[in-house]
Amino acid sequence: MRAVVQDRFGPPEQVLRVTDIDRPEPGPGEVLVRLRATSVNTPDWIAVAGVPYALRLAARAKGAVRGTDVAGTVAALGEGVTGFGVGDAVFGTKWGSGFATAGTFAEYTTTGADRLVRMPAGLSFTDAAASVMSGLTARAAVVDAAAAGPGTRLLVNGASGGVGTFAVQIAKHRGAHVTAVCGPGNLDLVRGLGADAVVDYTAADFTAGADRYDAILDNVLNHPPRRAFRALAPGGVYLPNSIGNSVGLLAGLATMAGANLRGVLTRTRVASVDGGFTPERLAEVGDLVTSGAVTPVVDRVYPLEETPAAVARMYSHRARGNVVITMGD
Known part of the structure; x- marks a missing residue:
């Protein structure tokens, strides 16, 4: 599958490259998602740039795939997963679910079934991706x-x-x-x-x-x-x-x-701002968007092949709203 891989810490357009890697397989309790969109968040450019520098001690750079927001369709189910079917439109996160497999700057990703919710009718993949973190x-x-x-x-x-x-x-x-x-x-x-x-x-x-x-x-x-x-x-x-x-x-x-x-x-x-994921919280955000009470502001939409430029846009601190990356049609 196509994915964006990091080689080292530094400016996004110098350290990120688009290449082919193995598609992950869902483990027990996990879902394989064919990504249709994801977004670029502050933790992503932090991990790419390696700032604050102190975080480099804990963050792996070589071969890493960044990205946490999930918006796409279910491609396969791991053992024990119920409540979802192949083809279901879902959105959610990899944040807090471990990163042993690829992140979301890729065509496929896996995440825990408890980190996903069904997308409400009328919510686009672009808006779904912009609404998670x-x-x-x-x-x-x-x-x-x-x-x-x-x-x-x-x-x-x-x-x-x-x-x-x-x-x-x-x-x-x-x-x-x-x-x-x-x-x-x-x-x-x-x-x-x-x-x-x-x-x-x-x-x-x-x-x-x-x-x-x-x-x-x-x-x-x-x-x-x-x-x-x-x-x-x-x-x-x-x-x-x-x-x-x-x-x-x-x-x-x-x-x-x-x-x-x-x-x-x-x-x-x-007080710290705890944006921790729960299905109920994300469903609430989804309802706000589909009801028209909230409209996600999307600065720019980039195809997967232009992910380095998308991360650089966020790194510039000039984005208005969210930067979204799309995969496929």
């Missing part, structure tokens, strides 16, 4: 961590990215007041998603303003936590969700650790 992460931030609803004031820093575009829409669907922070070229995009207020980060600093928020979802980490905390209302929660810059031994990991420490010292609530 980004949708689950945004849902976890808005619903679980921020408990956003009527009367809640939520600020989304990095509102034009994959997680940010989902978060703005999910929060608005739940009745929250949403302030979206992004670059000047994306102000109309986030307004169109329903943001009540927008902040151009090149012209204004949300940490220096008078507004206060019940929750701040920080997908960028471009402000020291001590400044970001200033924009929280009493009892508000800060949600760091980024490694920040993409260079250095620790990159933004130190900033995330510093936010948690400062939260303890100042008695400010700091």
Whole structure:
């Protein structure tokens, strides 16, 4: 099968190549999926580029196939799998299910049957792929961590990215007041998603303003936590969700650790964003999309053969919404 293989750490277009590898076979409890689409997420470019550099100690590069989001059709079932049939349209993830076999930058992948759900009618493979990690992460931030609803004031820093575009829409669907922070070229995009207020980060600093928020979802980490905390209302929660810059031994990991420490010292609530997969959570995201409450924002769609360019697009930090890779028709 065709797959995108990594040779070493570095710039995506220098270290990724498209080649033929053996098709994986499903083990007990696993499903073989013929992929129709996947998406590129932050963990993918991190693993390709090898940043933060400290992660290289644990991440294998030579021969690795990256990618975690699954959208496709069931090609075969492993022993003991029930509830799915060959040909069923499914979406889900490989995240947390082990990576002994190929990732999702390939024509086929295997994953646990408990990591998949049936695709609802009317959901395209492209939108399904864009909705897994980004949708689950945004849902976890808005619903679980921020408990956003009527009367809640939520600020989304990095509102034009994959997680940010989902978060703005999910929060608005739940009745929250949403302030979206992004670059000047994306102000109309986030307004169109329903943001009540927008902040151009090149012209204004949300940490220096008078507004206060019940929750701040920080997908960028471009402000020291001590400044970001200033924009929280009493009892508000800060949600760091980024490694920040993409260079250095620790990159933004130190900033995330510093936010948690400062939260303890100042008695400010700091919560991690747990976008962990469950079938119920992904089904909820799928329902939001098929109902029209949320529309996945897709920056660009690349064929499998152009995966290095797709990962480079995400690595540039300029993508609006999600970057999707498709296989076949």
